[in-house]
Amino acid sequence: xxxxxxxxxxDYRDDERYHPQRIETKWYERWQQDDSLYRAEATSTLPKYYxxxxxxxxxxxxxMGHVRNYAIGDALARYMxxxxxxxxxxxxxxxxxxxxxxxxxxxNVPPREWTLxxxxxxxxxxxxxxxxxxxxxxxxxxxxxxxxWNQWFFLKFYERGLxxxxxxxxxxCPQCATVLANEQVVNGCCWRHEDTxxxxxxxxxxxxRITKYAEELLGxxxxxxxxxxxxxxxxxNWIGRSxxxxxxxxxxxxxGSNISVFTxxxxxxxxxxxxxxxxEHPIVADLTASxxxxxxxxxxxxxxxxxxxxxxxxGAIDKHGVNxxxxxxxxxxxxxxxxxxxxxxxxxxxxxxIMSVPAHDERDYEFAKKYKLQIxxxxxxxxxxxxxxxxxxPLPFTALDGxxxxxxxxxxxxxxxxxxxxxxxxxxxxxxxxxxxYRLKDWGISRQRYWGTPIPMIYCDxxxxxPVPEKDxxxxxxxxxxxxxxxxxxxxxxxxxxxxxxxKCGGPAKRETDTMDTFVDSSWYxxxxxxxxxxxxxxxxxxxxxxxxxxxxxxxxEHAILHLIYSRFWTKVMRDxxxxxxxxPVQRLFTQGMVIKDGAKMSKSLGNVVTPDExxxxxxxxxxxLYTLFATSPDRELDWQDEGVEGISRFLARALRxxxxxxxxxxxxxxxxxxxxxxLFPEARAVQRKLHQTIKxxxxxxxxxxxxxxxxxxxxxxxxxxxxAPGIDYEMPGNKELLPPLRRELARTLVLLLAPFAPYLAHExxxxxxxxxxxxxxPWPKYDPALAKEEEIxxxxxxxxxxxxxxxxxxxxxxxxxxxxxLADEKVRAALxxxxxxxxxxxxxxxxxxxxR
RNA sequence: GCCGAUGUGGCGAAAUGCCAGACGCAACGGACUUAAAAUCCGUUGGGCCGUAAAAGGCCCGUGCCGGUUCGAGUCCGGCCAUCGGCACCA
Numbered sequence: 001x002x003x004x005x006x007x008x009x010x011d012y013r014d015d016e017r018y019h020p021q022r023i024e025t026k027w028y029e030r031w032q033q034d035d036s037l038y039r040a041e042a043t044s045t046l047p048k049y050y051x052x053x054x055x056x057x058x059x060x061x062x063x064m065g066h067v068r069n070y071a072i073g074d075a076l077a078r079y080m081x082x083x084x085x086x087x088x089x090x091x092x093x094x095x096x097x098x099x100x101x102x103x104x105x106x107x108n109v110p111p112r113e114w115t116l117x118x119x120x121x122x123x124x125x126x127x128x129x130x131x132x133x134x135x136x137x138x139x140x141x142x143x144x145x146x147x148x149w150n151q152w153f154f155l156k157f158y159e160r161g162l163x164x165x166x167x168x169x170x171x172x173c174p175q176c177a178t179v180l181a182n183e184q185v186v187n188g189c190c191w192r193h194e195d196t197x198x199x200x201x202x203x204x205x206x207x208x209r210i211t212k213y214a215e216e217l218l219g220x221x222x223x224x225x226x227x228x229x230x231x232x233x234x235x236x237n238w239i240g241r242s243x244x245x246x247x248x249x250x251x252x253x254x255x256g257s258n259i260s261v262f263t264x265x266x267x268x269x270x271x272x273x274x275x276x277x278x279x280e281h282p283i284v285a286d287l288t289a290s291x292x293x294x295x296x297x298x299x300x301x302x303x304x305x306x307x308x309x310x311x312x313x314x315g316a317i318d319k320h321g322v323n324x325x326x327x328x329x330x331x332x333x334x335x336x337x338x339x340x341x342x343x344x345x346x347x348x349x350x351x352x353x354i355m356s357v358p359a360h361d362e363r364d365y366e367f368a369k370k371y372k373l374q375i376x377x378x379x380x381x382x383x384x385x386x387x388x389x390x391x392x393x394p395l396p397f398t399a400l401d402g403x404x405x406x407x408x409x410x411x412x413x414x415x416x417x418x419x420x421x422x423x424x425x426x427x428x429x430x431x432x433x434x435x436x437x438y439r440l441k442d443w444g445i446s447r448q449r450y451w452g453t454p455i456p457m458i459y460c461d462x463x464x465x466x467p468v469p470e471k472d473x474x475x476x477x478x479x480x481x482x483x484x485x486x487x488x489x490x491x492x493x494x495x496x497x498x499x500x501x502x503x504k505c506g507g508p509a510k511r512e513t514d515t516m517d518t519f520v521d522s523s524w525y526x527x528x529x530x531x532x533x534x535x536x537x538x539x540x541x542x543x544x545x546x547x548x549x550x551x552x553x554x555x556x557x558e559h560a561i562l563h564l565i566y567s568r569f570w571t572k573v574m575r576d577x578x579x580x581x582x583x584x585p586v587q588r589l590f591t592q593g594m595v596i597k598d599g600a601k602m603s604k605s606l607g608n609v610v611t612p613d614e615x616x617x618x619x620x621x622x623x624x625x626l627y628t629l630f631a632t633s634p635d636r637e638l639d640w641q642d643e644g645v646e647g648i649s650r651f652l653a654r655a656l657r658x659x660x661x662x663x664x665x666x667x668x669x670x671x672x673x674x675x676x677x678x679x680l681f682p683e684a685r686a687v688q689r690k691l692h693q694t695i696k697x698x699x700x701x702x703x704x705x706x707x708x709x710x711x712x713x714x715x716x717x718x719x720x721x722x723x724x725a726p727g728i729d730y731e732m733p734g735n736k737e738l739l740p741p742l743r744r745e746l747a748r749t750l751v752l753l754l755a756p757f758a759p760y761l762a763h764e765x766x767x768x769x770x771x772x773x774x775x776x777x778x779p780w781p782k783y784d785p786a787l788a789k790e791e792e793i794x795x796x797x798x799x800x801x802x803x804x805x806x807x808x809x810x811x812x813x814x815x816x817x818x819x820x821x822x823l824a825d826e827k828v829r830a831a832l833x834x835x836x837x838x839x840x841x842x843x844x845x846x847x848x849x850x851x852x853r
Numbered sequence: 854g855c856c857g858a859u860g861u862g863g864c865g866a867a868a869u870g871c872c873a874g875a876c877g878c879a880a881c882g883g884a885c886u887u888a889a890a891a892u893c894c895g896u897u898g899g900g901c902c903g904u905a906a907a908a909g910g911c912c913c914g915u916g917c918c919g920g921u922u923c924g925a926g927u928c929c930g931g932c933c934a935u936c937g938g939c940a941c942c943a
Contacts, residue, residue, distance in 0.1 A: 233938085263943060647877050651876095720876090849871075850923090
């Protein structure tokens, strides 16, 4: 190579080094002074694009999971800006919740102060990381401007019968000293305190009737084609729809009282040999009234169930029960069946009572074996041998493809047919009905905590439960509250808050002192971003109609059920209220993978925590962000490696030097701005081809699978290619140099390709190139397929699938030509060794495979 | 137990039926330097053959076993392991 004698290296002067801190603080300060760069336009001729990342809880500092989440969203937002969209990219704070109270207790700082201070800090971190949010639309859920609309919605829900009060068993976390929704109980423990067993308590609670929307929430999952299948499946399982039949068994010798049983297999009812009740079933009180000994045994069962539920191994409980000595009448055949009470029957599913069919249910079988209860076969498997029509199966036989026997008029039917006919029969006879049961429960939203939205209800001795009139909203959360005492809601110890007058009769009354679950806040916050300062309504419906649905929502999979099912519910209610037109809030959902280190989730106890602050201080925001995108594809788990960030930082330094010292050469403006000639010499043409191939790859990654790791790898390859290009360092004789117009195209495009991922450096280089325009509004580069196309390609030639040779042929070579060249190839002929060619597989532009026998 | 995802060099990973390991890290060798840092150039899955050294060639290799296919990391079936969700749901 002629330039080997040139010094390949030299000492790098200070200005040749990459100083992320200098570059980033310079732009940070500019953007601090003018943050209009990232504003969404209220009205625009441009098409809209709403990209949203899940809002954080302001715990105090950002962690790497946040950075990853926001780096993905920000890259997309920037890409869409450059593609000419009116982009809405907002951020806010899910700022009610328990940690603020705990911090208040341990640090003696009021929750409000603590929270607002954390928000300041995290907002500064976000800005330092260069995320492009429209801060003019910032939403902070703990401020009255926001939570008054929670209260307003609550009143509307109440009017529509979607909010109701009920005494019920609730999940109680002794650590939180409050109630948890079913969704917040994990393995029998609190979702925030993994070691704290959840207790069951009986309390008066407010519920939202999400079950009314169960069917639609389930059905519409099919429409969410741009959601990960995993999330849809998790929601489907959570809703847990099952079709079945309610059947009333009359109590023998009773006063006409019934036991209602839910079953999905009414076809097996002729095999029912007992009734099993949950120990907490209401009728148990009657059955045990005159039998203290039985009562004691039932209490024992209750205690066992609670314990099992608390420990979280409900499935492993040793099944046992007691015979009440009473019987019920099977309405299908008038048969007497004994009533038992068993610890494996749950009160909170179905009716809390089952018919036990030992021959056709595993649990019933196990139970019957233990107590030597009668086992009666009423379903036979269909025979595989046509001579035999039915087969006696091994027990328990639970499959649905069988034939009924010993089932009165229903004998001979298939199971599925029998379920239909027998349900109908029950309806006609008035002792049962086909029905649907859900696992999903109504959403209990009362929390006996201070730092949340006060539930706007008043209790009057005379008028009962009275909603706070809309005009009196917001019900302000008082500031000075002693939250260190335990037991009951903190607000109940604030007389000024508690005591009020009844809006109806004007008499003395008391306020509700519970606050709302914080999942209420996050169920509709993304609507508020569209119209964040509206004082008359939660938002303007027309404005929402412009922006919704959210085009792209990005967050962790841990919200697959809780937040994402509540928000879907909220949207459907708002639609029914006429506030929004969309059935679903989110068009596309993306769930990014976790950030781990050394094979484990980052945690203080493991000492493997890497903080964004230290990374930004060492390598800068661009490198930190770029690394989270480069390490792996966004949907996968990211294993953090400090050396990786180092590598990314070196790459950015190379890109900087390439643009600054190699591509920007002294040439006059007219030369620099001239069009790239079409007759480039081959080496320059090769660089140009690489450029267009890179644009293609990065663009396709954005439009398709979001594998930004490969996009960034492509840009690295481009940098490597340009750097190694002949003629980059000096002018070769004749026309063998990288002409200024080509250098300009290379430099500009490289900067544009980096812009979504490394905004600071991109802006710096853009300015360095003498560009005056707004980088975010610079059109995303387009590739020219003709320029991206290879002129010559190397084609592997295989014999029976094994690589034997390679051919270099023109990219547009005819198939016949390639085939001939392949068969004529010296190595191929040697390998063939005169054997007969069976056929030749030719994949155009890809390979040749010669098949021999 | 049921449902789902994942499994590729020393490491993070590429490869959407077609040259396995792009890109990056680490390691090693070299250039530059009084020296170091930085930077630049090069080598790097394993084994074998070949050569003075190269060039070059062959075989094996994507958790395991089998199948489909001209061709499998990729598709199908069965195992194993790890992770995640649900779990007496009647």
